[in-house]
Structure formats: C-alpha cells, structure tokens
Amino acid sequence: MKICMVGVGYVGLVVGACLSEMGHDVVCVDNQETKITALQNGQVPIYEPGIEELLHRNIHAGRLQFTTQLQEALVSSLLIFIAVGTPPAQDGSADLTYVLQVAESIGQAMEDYTIVITKSTVPIGSGEKIRAVIQKQLLHRGRPELAFDIVSNPEFLREGSAIDDFLHPDRIIVGTSDARAVPYMEELYEPLTSQGYPLLLMDIVSAELAKYASNAMLAARISFMNEMARLCEATGADIEAVKQGMGRDRRIGPHFLSAGVGYGGSCFPKDVRALIRTASDHRMLVSMLQAVDRVNREQKTLLLQKLIGHFGKTLTRRTFAIWGLAFKPGTDDIREAPAIETIRALRSKHARIQAHDPVAIDNAKRALQDPLIQYCEDPYEALEGADALLIFTEWNEYRTPDLERMRKLMNGGVIFDGRNLYSPERMREAGFVYYGIGRR
Numbered sequence: 001m002k003i004c005m006v007g008v009g010y011v012g013l014v015v016g017a018c019l020s021e022m023g024h025d026v027v028c029v030d031n032q033e034t035k036i037t038a039l040q041n042g043q044v045p046i047y048e049p050g051i052e053e054l055l056h057r058n059i060h061a062g063r064l065q066f067t068t069q070l071q072e073a074l075v076s077s078l079l080i081f082i083a084v085g086t087p088p089a090q091d092g093s094a095d096l097t098y099v100l101q102v103a104e105s106i107g108q109a110m111e112d113y114t115i116v117i118t119k120s121t122v123p124i125g126s127g128e129k130i131r132a133v134i135q136k137q138l139l140h141r142g143r144p145e146l147a148f149d150i151v152s153n154p155e156f157l158r159e160g161s162a163i164d165d166f167l168h169p170d171r172i173i174v175g176t177s178d179a180r181a182v183p184y185m186e187e188l189y190e191p192l193t194s195q196g197y198p199l200l201l202m203d204i205v206s207a208e209l210a211k212y213a214s215n216a217m218l219a220a221r222i223s224f225m226n227e228m229a230r231l232c233e234a235t236g237a238d239i240e241a242v243k244q245g246m247g248r249d250r251r252i253g254p255h256f257l258s259a260g261v262g263y264g265g266s267c268f269p270k271d272v273r274a275l276i277r278t279a280s281d282h283r284m285l286v287s288m289l290q291a292v293d294r295v296n297r298e299q300k301t302l303l304l305q306k307l308i309g310h311f312g313k314t315l316t317r318r319t320f321a322i323w324g325l326a327f328k329p330g331t332d333d334i335r336e337a338p339a340i341e342t343i344r345a346l347r348s349k350h351a352r353i354q355a356h357d358p359v360a361i362d363n364a365k366r367a368l369q370d371p372l373i374q375y376c377e378d379p380y381e382a383l384e385g386a387d388a389l390l391i392f393t394e395w396n397e398y399r400t401p402d403l404e405r406m407r408k409l410m411n412g413g414v415i416f417d418g419r420n421l422y423s424p425e426r427m428r429e430a431g432f433v434y435y436g437i438g439r440r
C-alpha cells in the first residue's frame with residue numbers, strides 16, 4: 001500500500017520507518033527543507049534508540065523516501081497520515097493550524113479515493129473539521145464527487161522506546177465513520193494483528209477522546225503519587241514502600257507509580273490542558289484534570305523549594321550541579337523538562353550551574369541561551385566545587401555512582417534527588433545530606 005506521512009517530527013519519523021519495516025511503501029514529507037535534506041543524506045534529526053538502523057535498512061530497501069514535495073506525494077498515495085505538530089495555543093487548546101493546512105493541501109491535490117488518517121493528537125471533533133476543509137477544497141475545484149474517508153488512528157508510542165512501542169502495541173485504535181475505510185486499515189496493520197496485537201474499531205470521536213483520556217489517566221497516576229509523596233513527607237511514611245504496597249494490587253498495577261519532580265515532555269502537560277479546554281468549550285468543569293495539572297505545576301518547583309529550605313533564599317555565589325536535563329531518560333527532548341524550569345529559576349537568583357546530561361546538552365543550550373551555565377561532558381566534572389547536586393533524570397549512569405569520589409569533589413555533600421535513585425540510609429551513611437521525594 002502506498003502511504004504518505006505528512007510531518008517528519010518524532011512521530012512521523014518513527015511511524016513512517018516502522019510502517020516501511022512492516023513492508024509498506026512510505027514517503028515522508030516535511031516543509032522543513034534542512035530536515036529533509038539531512039534525512040536524504042542519512043542524518044537522523046532525533047535521538048531515539050534503534051532509529052538509525054531502522055531508517056537506513058528501509059531506505060536501502062527502497063521502501064522509505066523523504067521529500068518536501070507535498071502535492072506530488074499526496075497524489076500518488078492511498079493512505080495519507082497527518083503527523084504534524086498540535087502545539088498548545090495561548091488558551092491551552094491544541095492548535096490545529098498545521099493539521100488543517102495539510103487537510104487543505106489534500107483537498108487541492110487528491111485525484112482518487114483517499115483515506116486521511118490523523119496520527120497527531122487532535123482535539124475531539126477535529127476529524128469533522130478536517131472533512132469539512134477537504135470537502136470545501138473539492139467543491140472549489142469542481143470535483144465534489146471525489147471520495148475520501150477520515151480515520152482517527154492515535155499514537156501511543158513513548159520517546160525512548162518508540163520503535164518497540166509501535167511494533168508491539170497494547171492496542172491499535174482505528175476510529176472511522178465509514179465501513180469503506182476498514183479493510184484498508186486492517187490490511188495496513190495486518191503484520192501486527194497477525195501477531196495477536198488487537199485492533200479496536202470505533203467511531204472517530206471516541207478514538208480522539210481515547211487518546212486524550214489515556215494520557216490524562218497516566219498523568220493523573222503520576223500527580224496522585226506525587227501528592228502521596230508529599231503526604232509521606234508530612235507523616236513520616238516512605239513513598240517507595242507505599243508504591244510497592246499499591247503496585248502489587250493487580251487492579252492498580254506497578255506502572256506509572258513513580259513519584260518525582262513532575263511529568264514533562266511534549267505530550268502530558270499539553271494534552272491534559274487541551275482536554276481541560278475541550279471540557280470548558282462544552283461548559284463542563286473537570287476538577288480532576290485541573291487538579292492533575294495543578295499538582296504537576298507545583299511538583300516541578302519542589303526541588304527548588306527544598307533547596308531554598310536548606311540554603312535560604314540567597315543563592316548568589318552558590319554552585320549547583322545538575323544531573324539530567326531531558327524530561328526523562330532515553331531522549332534528548334527537554335520540552336517542559338523540570339530541570340530546565342529549575343535552572344532558569346536558579347539563574348534568576350544568580351546561582352552558578354554545572355550541568356550534565358548524556359544527550360540533551362545541545363537542546364538545553366538552545367533553550368536556555370545562557371553563556372554563564374557550564375555544561376559538562378562527564379557527570380563527575382559537574383560536581384567539582386558544587387554546594388549541592390540536583391538530580392532530574394534517572395539516566396542509568398547515575399544509578400551507581402562512586403560515592404567517595406562524589407563526596408571529595410563536592411564542596412557540600414547535599415543531594416536533592418528528584419527521581420529517588422538512591423537509598424536515603426546509604427547516602428546518609430556515606431556522609432551526604434540527602435533529600436528524596438517522599439522518602440524517610
């Protein structure tokens with residue numbers, strides 16, 4: 001089947017490469033010329049384990065191409081995926097501008113029956129908006145008879161394990177209002193469904209909401225655990241023990257129960273707020289979602305609050321080591337990363353920063369634009385003369401550090417561990433003043 005993937009961001013690139021790995025012919029289109037030229041030259045614009053081999057293998061096999069020529073790619077494809085960004089607008093809603101621009105191009109270019117599939121996370125009701133835009137263009141061209149269907153096929157991959165998530169999904173959701181599109185979607189995903197991965201058919205609106213509801217539920221688990229962690233600190237309980245006690249209940253399950261410095265990334269914060277906005281558009285008050293967002297905003301300031309509690313408000317001439325800039329391990333993505341927001345706050349108080357991250361330094365430099373921040377290639381280098389260490393990302397290389405070396409390098413032995421990497425008891429025995437999240 002001929003597939004056109006519009007938008008070569010994180011999702012477009014991973015899904016495009018995976019679909020070609022499944023045997024389909026895929027042409028990926030983006031309007032950023034530099035990105036497409038780089039990809040045509042074998043350079044990969046994102047950090048994602050396994051993506052380079054996957055791309056090279058499928059490009060070499062002739063199943064995967066990259067272009068900026070949208071019209072050309074659209075005309076020759078039966079299935080068109082829209083995977084462009086849906087960034088937050090001022091009011092928190094998801095901005096559909098790029099999605100509707102692509103819909104307009106589809107209406108201008110299509111010559112035959114086409115299935116238009118949304119991979120981007122789009123607000124409830126977007127499917128119908130896309131349909132209206134395409135119909136308007138067809139009418140304008142005097143071709144209203146040209147048939148097309150809209151499908152909502154939300155994506156559930158996670159950065160850092162994206163390829164595995166796509167090729168081994170818990171479920172594939174296909175939302176459509178016309179049975180005509182169903183056999184094509186079944187054929188598309190046959191390489192996965194034949195291995196037993198379930199494909200769930202539903203209407204478009206339910207598919208759109210299933211995506212938001214899934215992200216909101218996961219975000220809610222995290223905010224819930226973060227609130228429990230604060231309660232642990234108030235009562236003397238230990239969140240890691242509480243987590244064990246809860247996670248063994250099969251109705252709760254062990255995943256997404258880690259307290260920390262709050263959730264970040266390009267999706268949870270944006271999607272929870274967009275869902276709140278959708279509800280308010282329908283004159284509904286969604287107190288739970290609002291609480292999820294509020295708890296997370298507070299949680300992201302927690303290490304800073306603990307640090308001020310320890311050192312006082314005056315931080316001039318203090319030096320802080322930062323381990324981890326990415327919003328989670330396995331990615332160089334720093335969007336909504338708790339580390340970035342905390343560094344900004346510390347710099348506004350004139351503190352000195354020595355930061356390490358195995359892959360996200362370049363992105364952090366671009367975002368922070370602060371020549372006085374010292375970025376370090378080695379985590380121990382960041383500790384030199386530091387009054388305290390703040391840990392934001394649970395990279396594996398931070399899990400079993402040389403404690404004696406750390407103690408010697410640091411000026412003060414204070415650790416604010418935003419990911420509960422260490423045993424508080426062991427750290428205190430090693431001579432550190434240790435602050436975790438909800439630990440005893």
Ligand SMILES: NC(=O)C1=CN([C@@H]2O[C@H](COP(=O)(O)OP(=O)(O)OC[C@H]3O[C@@H](n4cnc5c(N)ncnc54)[C@H](O)[C@@H]3O)[C@@H](O)[C@H]2O)C=CC1
Pocket residue numbers: 006007008009010011012029030031032035070083084085086098101102119120121122155156157158159266267
């Ligand atoms: N990043 C993630 O882990 C996941 C993201 N999503 C959703 O997928 C969507 C895309 O996310 P990302 O890939 O992270 O976005 P991104 O911002 O990394 O990439 C979007 C790409 O679309 C391109 N683009 C925009 N308008 C275009 C047009 N008219 N023609 C051609 N290309 C155009 C941009 O140049 C950019 O390369 C969002 O709705 C997001 O919420 C869903 C699941 C996972």
Ligand SMILES: O=C(O)[C@H]1O[C@H](OP(=O)(O)OP(=O)(O)OC[C@H]2O[C@@H](n3ccc(=O)[nH]c3=O)[C@H](O)[C@@H]2O)[C@H](O)[C@@H](O)[C@@H]1O
Pocket residue numbers: 121155156157158159160215218222255256257258259260261262263264265266267268327328
């Ligand atoms: O819609 C999306 O874009 C994607 O959003 C998330 O994926 P992602 O943002 O890549 O990362 P997650 O692994 O979900 O982590 C999100 C944030 O939650 C935090 N987190 C996660 C788990 C946990 O127990 N505690 C916790 O604080 C992480 O540190 C991170 O900041 C979802 O997990 C994906 O299913 C979804 O497709």
